[in-house]
Amino acid sequence: MKTSVLMAGVAEMADILSRSNDPGMVDFRKSQPAGQLEKYAQVTGDIDAIHFVGRAAPIPLLLQFANYEQYFDKTSIEHYAAAASDPKKVLYYDTGHDLNDPQALDDRYNWLVKHIDLRREPVLTH
Numbered sequence: 001m002k003t004s005v006l007m008a009g010v011a012e013m014a015d016i017l018s019r020s021n022d023p024g025m026v027d028f029r030k031s032q033p034a035g036q037l038e039k040y041a042q043v044t045g046d047i048d049a050i051h052f053v054g055r056a057a058p059i060p061l062l063l064q065f066a067n068y069e070q071y072f073d074k075t076s077i078e079h080y081a082a083a084a085s086d087p088k089k090v091l092y093y094d095t096g097h098d099l100n101d102p103q104a105l106d107d108r109y110n111w112l113v114k115h116i117d118l119r120r121e122p123v124l125t126h
Contacts, residue, residue: 003115005062005108008069008097011050011080014041015072022070050083057085062111064104068096 093101
């Protein structure tokens, strides 16, 4: 593998299941039996991204995050980004979790052009 682009990554599943302030996730938590989501997060914790993102070296990483992330907080983002191995580039966009900012798409494309010799094609405008 020559490179990787990681978009809107979360350090631990518990950041979404147990700590998210997203209204949909809050409602979901309320609908679950007491302790069930905590148990799920504990059982699946061994495969949380935080355990692997630091092992990518020497593969260069592009990490893209949303300034208006609705599913997990800035602390989770910072924890994940800090754990990622170098070389890495961390970018933030004024968008939500879906990263639908055109700049995010352009940054991903330019990253891939640089790291996997992707040929830059002109955009059709008609």
